[in-house]
Amino acid sequence: MLNRFPLWKNLMVIFMIAIGALYALPNIYGEDPAVQISGTRGQQASETTLSEVQSLLTSNNLQPKSILLENGSILARFNNTNDQLLAKDKIAEKLGNQYSTALNLAPSTPAWLSSIGGNPMKWGLDLRGGVRFLMEIDxxxxxxxxxxxxxxxxxxxxxxxxxxxxxxxxxxxxxxxxxxxxxxxxxxxxxxxxxxxxxxxxxxxxxxxxxxxxxxxALIEARDHAIEQNLSILRKRVEELGVAEAVIQRQGAERIVVELPGIQDTARAKELLGATATLEFRMVNTNVSPEALARGIVPSDTEIQLDRTGRPVALYRKAVLGGEHITNATSGLDHNTSTPQVSVSLDSEGGEIMANTTRQNLKKPMATLYVEYKDNGKKDENGKPILEKNAEVINVATIQGRFGSQFQITGIDSPAEAQNLSVLLRSGALIAPIQIVEERTVGPSLGAQNVEQGLTAGLWGLVIVIFFCLVFYKLFGLIASLALCANMILVVGLMSLLPGVTLTMPGIAGIILSVGMSVDANVLIFERIKEEMRNGRPIQQAIHEGYNGAWSSIFDANLTTILTSIVLYAVGTGPVKGFAITLALGVAISMFTAITGTRMLVNWIYGGKRVEKLSI
Structure with a gap:
């Protein structure tokens, strides 16, 4: 029978739209300004810490929206950013260095929705606010x-x-x-x-x-290797900041762009991303006499480095082990001396190297060298700052026995330094030093204005398209409008579900453009139905031929648009990629809603009936 869908096809369409609506739902709830408190010395926040924070907030007339202790970390949500910023300062002042207090934006999605993987769509820097760094590799x-x-x-x-x-x-x-x-x-x-x-x-x-x-x-390969290694390490460092939707990509021959949407602690982000510190483990050359060391006379395979007291130490130039072999590092306290230390874990190759070295050099001293590159205030002929290598011997310890992939580093000044060093070692040592040559901050208020303007433009576009459909196609126009709304729900739901997809202002433009292109498919179908009716076809046959005959044209037109979006995504940068993703998703989904979805509704209304006149 013409224009009748089997039950399974009707249920499929309803199920798809229901799933899209379910995963689009978290975007209604938004995010809360929050303060996150976590331990810095390996310990976890406890009920006692929670009580302290609650008492502190009450004494300062700060009423949190909620405050929870989960997985050793406290998350306090607030109603506005003013309370959030004041609370952060008060908590940091009260708890001191024992805890890390960071600003955060926490999704207010209900627990039942989060439990099935429902999360709000990730917003880009221009919508959410945050910071953008342009970094140059030395x-x-x-x-x-x-x-x-x-x-x-x-x-x-x-x-x-x-x-x-x-x-x-x-x-x-x-x-x-x-x-x-x-x-x-x-x-x-x-x-x-x-x-x-x-x-x-x-x-x-x-x-x-x-x-x-x-x-x-080889020179080109060396440059590319330095860029790719630094990109990988910067991604790990961004993970330490807790920014999941960050944009980290190469720009030109020697530059990297890092965008951190929603980040509010820009000083911490700048410190961690731009840090160039690493560790090297070197054997001490005990053959150099104190007199020769004092005069600076050492063999060609040895160099002199100073420890923190200014005492010279003769180290072999070749490092036993570098920071690239470190897989994990945690800060804490030495149980015997109660001084700060960093516990280090090495990969299998690094563990084997360390085991062989310590076995062959029992009772010999080995030094831990802290290396960092800093701006010395001078510039080269191109106007770029010159980074100067600064090295300092943290400690010199005599190898008492063979050890492998796990050991401790002592001789660190403060718990804060131990924590920072552990973060840097976990994320890896930069292959080449980088410097931040440009920093742009987008405030939350500007991001909110962009969202408001984008939503207003999208709403007006939707209203105009619906008005056009209703005037020109009457009941069929209403059906097309319902399919258009379903299309937008599915786009939002799919973008919320897909990992790595971020909504930006160009992305909003892509969604609005796909609105018009979605209706374009229905226009082709409806005009084809009218043409079949003018040619004397029965109404049921005209509907059938209208949908079947317009399919090839719709598919060709949408396929070329999707191919163009793929090219834009392949060769474009962040904003262009955002536009390409939303446009491709919107057009692809429109082929489902504008053809299968509208035909289901038309079949419900007209299918299997004797129809004398269509409202089209």
Missing amino acids: MNTALGKRQEQLQDSLRGELRKEKIQYSAVKNGENFSTLLTITKPEQLFDAKQLIRKQHPNLNINEVADNTLALALSDK
Whole structure:
């Protein structure tokens, strides 16, 4: 029978729209300004801490919307940001360094909805407010570190092959100058370097002296490697801040954009993201006498670093282990001395290296070197700040026994420093130092204004389209309008459900554009029905031919739009990607609501009946 859906198809359409409405529901509830309190020394917040916070808020006439203790952390919700900011200051002053007090925005979604995965749609920086950093990687430092590693490798390889050299030093443009002592060994040195380092260009610049420089391809790979590694580490650091919908992406050859929607503690974000600190574990060269150390006379494989008291320590240049092997780090107190410490866990490779090193160097001293790059106030010829390497020996400990993937670092000044160091070690050491060259803050009020204007534009667009449909297509126009509302509900529900999808102002523009394109499919169907009726077809046959005949045109038009959106997403940046996602989702869903959804309603009204006239 024409224009009748089987029961399963009707139930499918109703089920799909109901699921979309269910997962779009959390967006109605919004978010509450909140203060989150958690321990900084490995301990957790307790009922006693909760009572202290409640008493403090009451004494300052601050009435929280709710305050809960969950998983060792306290979350206090407030009715407005003024109460939130005042509460944060008072709590931080009361609890001191024992607890970390951070500003937060907590979804007010009911527990039953959260339990089935219902969460509000993630908002971008322009809607929610937050901070945007433009960060530049110091490639000179990255290439300099690579140059040092190459020189250390060359010394070891040449000694192993018994090729005598008199100098390994820096050349221009991060090249390395290698001087061979015996001319007859020059050819052997070249062969060894070509075998071990095929990405190096080798040139003879003087008698028995080779200039070694990275090839153009290797240089590009080194830059890309530094960018990708830093991107990965910055993502881990953002996770430490608790920002799930952050945007972290590459911009140009040496820059990274970080957008943190909803973040309110911008100083903490800036400190953590821009930090360049890491640890190196190095053996102490005990063969250097105190007199030679005082005069600064050390072998070429050794350098002098100062500890916190200013005492010089002779360390081998080659690190036993770097921060890249650290998988976890937690701050706490040493049970014996009650001083701050950081407990470190290494990956399997790092654990094996540490086990072998400690086994081979029993009763010998090993130092923990804290390395950080800071702006020294000077600028290069391009006007960029010059970062200067600052290193400090945290502690020197004698290896008393073999240990592997877990150990403790002591000699740290304060619990706050221990906590900050543990966060940096957990997230990883930056391959190359980065500096924040631009910072933009979008206030919550400006974000709220963008939301209001976007919703107003969307509402007016919806009203105008519905008015057009009702005037031109009457009852069929009402059916198209209902399908249009269902389309918007499904788009919001799907964007709330999909991980990694963020709504921005361009995204709102994409949704509004998809509203018009959704009705466009119904216009094609309705005009085709009218044409079939003018050609003398029976009403039921006209409806059937209208939907079937317009399908190919609708599919072709929407497919080209979706393909365009895919291209925009592939080549675009943040705002363009947001527009592409919402447009593609809106158009794809419209093929379901504008064709299957409206036909279900038309079938309910007209299907299987003797109809003399259509309201179209």
